[in-house]
Amino acid sequence: MKGIRQLADHLQISIGTVSRALNGKADVNPETRRRVLEAAEALGYVPNQSGRALRQGTTNTVGLIMTQGVNLGANNDNFFPGVIDGLQAVLARHGLDLVVLLCSSGEDPDAYLRRMVARRIVDALVVTATRTIDPRLDFLQKAGVPFVSLGRSQSGAGSPWIDLDFRGIALHSVERLVANGHRRIAVAAPTNDVHLGSIFMQGYTEALEAHGLPYDPEIVFLAETSEEGGYDVADRILHLENRPTAILLIAELMSVGLYRRLGEAGLRPGPDLAVIAERESPVGRFLLPRLTCFRVRLKELGVQLGETLLSTIPAFSPLYPDAPRRKIWPLELVEGESDPPISV
Amino acid sequence: MKGIRQLADHLQISIGTVSRALNGKADVNPETRRRVLEAAEALGYVPNQSGRALRQGTTNTVGLIMTQGVNLGANNDNFFPGVIDGLQAVLARHGLDLVVLLCSSGEDPDAYLRRMVARRIVDALVVTATRTIDPRLDFLQKAGVPFVSLGRSQSGAGSPWIDLDFRGIALHSVERLVANGHRRIAVAAPTNDVHLGSIFMQGYTEALEAHGLPYDPEIVFLAETSEEGGYDVADRILHLENRPTAILLIAELMSVGLYRRLGEAGLRPGPDLAVIAERESPVGRFLLPRLTCFRVRLKELGVQLGETLLSTIPAFSPLYPDAPRRKIWPLELVEGESDPPISV
DNA sequence: CGACCCTCCGTAAACGTTTACGACGCTAAT
DNA sequence: ATTAGCGTCGTAAACGTTTACGGAGGGTCG
Structure with missing residues (x-):
């Protein structure tokens, strides 16, 4: 099947009519349309995208x-x-x-x-x-x-x-942690300039303010949004004098590395460091303890x-x-x- | 910039020459080519893919x-x-x-x-x-x-x-486990008909045979190649009378679920059940214990x-x-x- | 000096489709 | 009986590009 020309020849009608029939234009006899569609199906005709695109300036x-x-x-x-x-x-x-x-x-x-x-x-x-x-x-x-x-x-x-709504989840997370007694809450956000990062951070600082908590740059971690990044963050936390009791992760993959680093240090994620992450993933669901996170x-x-x-x-x-x-x-x-x- | 026509008009030469210049044909004066390329760059001309595709029957x-x-x-x-x-x-x-x-x-x-x-x-x-x-x-x-x-x-x-080479990694894995003293080695392969699964299983059975180990259907697990699937497999293993001492996982994501289920049962991946999986992933690298796996x-x-x-x-x-x-x-x-x- | 070749370029056809336009046959209205 | 309108269809142009072909100009060689 080469093109609409062959289809038209086979049906003994003009290519214009074939085209109109296929494209559902009004001015074509229902019976003719039926024949055309049938033949197109039978011969396996499909319009050439290039020709169509060229003519109507659109690619679909x-x-x-x-x-x-x-x-x-x-x-x-x-x-x-x-x-x-x-x-x-x-x-x-x-x-x-x-x-x-x-x-x-x-x-x-x-x-x-x-x-x-x-x-x-x-x-x-x-x-x-x-x-x-x-x-x-x-x-x-x-x-x-x-x-x-x-x-x-x-x-x-x-x-x-x-x-x-990264601002929303930052607010919600801090809210939740504060309700659970946390007052020193860390956060890990990305190093690159994807806009979500700054929105997330904005929500975080807003929430701190709302609860009268101080903003401490020491527990605001710039990190890669990966397992590796989470590992690094945990490592940096371990070296801190005054450790946070909770942390917000902007990417759930980070939790995997964070869990590991805590495990290496004999600490338990959860009891020893509360973790909330965006976003739900199969991995998070099967971590031990199961990750609290946000679903999209x-x-x-x-x-x-x-x-x-x-x-x-x-x-x-x-x-x-x-x-x-x-x-x-x-x-x-x-x-x-x-x-x-x-x-x- | 509408098309090659405008570019040609602007340069006061024909569209044919412009096209040849742009496409690196031989019969065009180097100086002319330079001018064309320069103008194309300056005017931001890029060939319309539809026109080109239609003419030469190729889409690049x-x-x-x-x-x-x-x-x-x-x-x-x-x-x-x-x-x-x-x-x-x-x-x-x-x-x-x-x-x-x-x-x-x-x-x-x-x-x-x-x-x-x-x-x-x-x-x-x-x-x-x-x-x-x-x-x-x-x-x-x-x-x-x-x-x-x-x-x-x-x-x-x-x-x-x-x-x-899923056959190869199955062979290699069994080899390695046997060398470490394992004689009851389980395997988890997919339920769908992706061909890799059967090749993997083939390598597994070959390897068992090579070491004179029996093929026991009880420890051949059909499972989803996901965290969930790994969880299920571990669960089934826990209910077994005669548990395997090692397992081959066809997908490293399964290890996450498997680790969790073992953890819930108070068992340690590794000492209590050796695990080898295909394929290397950031997650596996940060599991505790670190996953032995294969890299592509x-x-x-x-x-x-x-x-x-x-x-x-x-x-x-x-x-x-x-x-x-x-x-x-x-x-x-x-x-x-x-x-x-x-x-x- | 003519024949020839080479280099460079312009012309026009072709790719497969859509669609504006007009033609045709028919019915209905004037 | 003419005309208008409607439904249906054919014709041909157009979309933007590539490329076969041929032609103009200049150089080389016999």
Whole structure:
């Protein structure tokens, strides 16, 4: 099956009619349409994407852009599969396909994005690993490419985003720990400039203030959001004169390293150092003691991203009149045993 | 910048010359080429991928096709980021871009692949989550789409693949455990039909035979390749009369659940049950005791996949004359403390 | 000096599709 | 009987690029 031409010849009608029949245009006889669809199915005809894209300037493809090695460690856990599942579900409703574009670790994310946009391989983008200052958003705005970013930014003024409520979980975590008697609460946040980090820290300091607790730089740890980073943090805590009784981890992977380091020192996570982490993961669930953490409804988040994205694409926006342009995505507490009341 | 036409007008030369200059054809004056490249850079011109693809029937894009929820749990760890990094490095040499195509959990992988191929959105494919019987490979062969699969299969006779040496690690593991005094060695393999599972089991039984050990179905566990699965396996072991002294896990994520269940029962991984798992992961490295496991050189694997794939594409095959058409990819032992000599 | 070759460039066709436009046959209204 | 309108369809242009072909100009050689 070469193309629409062969299909038309086989049916003894013109290619124009075949095209209209396949694309659900109004001015085609129902009987003719039936024949066309039938023949297309039988001969296994599928429109050539390049031809279609060239003609109508649209690719029917949206891209999810990721950056190797960033994403708050979210590349390493099962964050994206869930989100993508939800996203695809929405896109599939409109015959849109998703491709994920992975900026390799060696390449500049901004240049990569520009290249992909210029190639016109996608109609719209979901951008992740959003930075506090992120030229990509400004570029997309100027280029007129519809997009939604996962994570807010100072760039791309007015552009749509969905962001995880890291301020909320910081507040909630401190609240919970304080209620359990903790008064010296550490925090570990990332060294890179992913915006979530600063929002998380902001929530943390706000919460301290609300409870009249002092902000002590000694127990604010910059660390990699990985197992290794958690190990380092624990190690630094062990060397402290005045140790915290609890710690907030911005990435649950850190808990694995932290647990290990505590174990090496003969200390028990939980009783000896309360731990709360973002976000729920299979690993955390099977740590001993089970990790107290926050859950993200991943698939629903993907759906939300999809709907917000579609609402910014002219062709689809009427279908999603009340999709929020921006949204802070809530997380749910999952109680474990890693943050028991303080034992004096 | 609309297209090559504007660029040509701006330079006061014909579009043909511009195109030839940009594509590095021979018959163009070096000076002219310089001017063209300069102007293209200055005006931010990038060829429209659709036009190019339509004309030359090629997209300069290769796809990596994955299936949600399969892949031996490899979606959940950082297996693919590493592989993709290597793959992209190879493809980038030839101006090829990579897109990853994720078959959502609700869709039939075979239908998804056919759809993607028909759309002609990619020139070639890397197929993952290969099944023992995998219609996708036969389809790709018939369709004449170059591909390489990660994982061998009974389908796609003669088609190229790279596969992890799961037989080898099973042999090596049993060897090592026997040398440490173990004679009752359990194994946990997946319930789904990813081909690696059966190869792993084959190596396991071979190794038992080689050491004159009996094959006992009671200690051959079918399980999910996840933390949950590992937990289940440990639970089943605890209910056994005649417990094994060691276990091989096909996925290192299982070790997390297994460690937990043992911990709950007051048993120590290692001394009470030796554990060896495939494959190295940051989590395993920070478990206590540190997991003995096997390492895959991910980036190199990606490079290998790329070169083998390119060698099957007519346009590039001369450049990779001695890329292996098939290869069993070696793994390296990473010694931990989870498989100490047996303590009687 | 003519024949030839080489270098460089312009012209135009082709890729597969969508779609604006108009044509045709028919019915209904004037 | 003419016309208007409707439903259906064919025709051809257009999308942006690559590339086969040929032509102009200049140099070389017999």
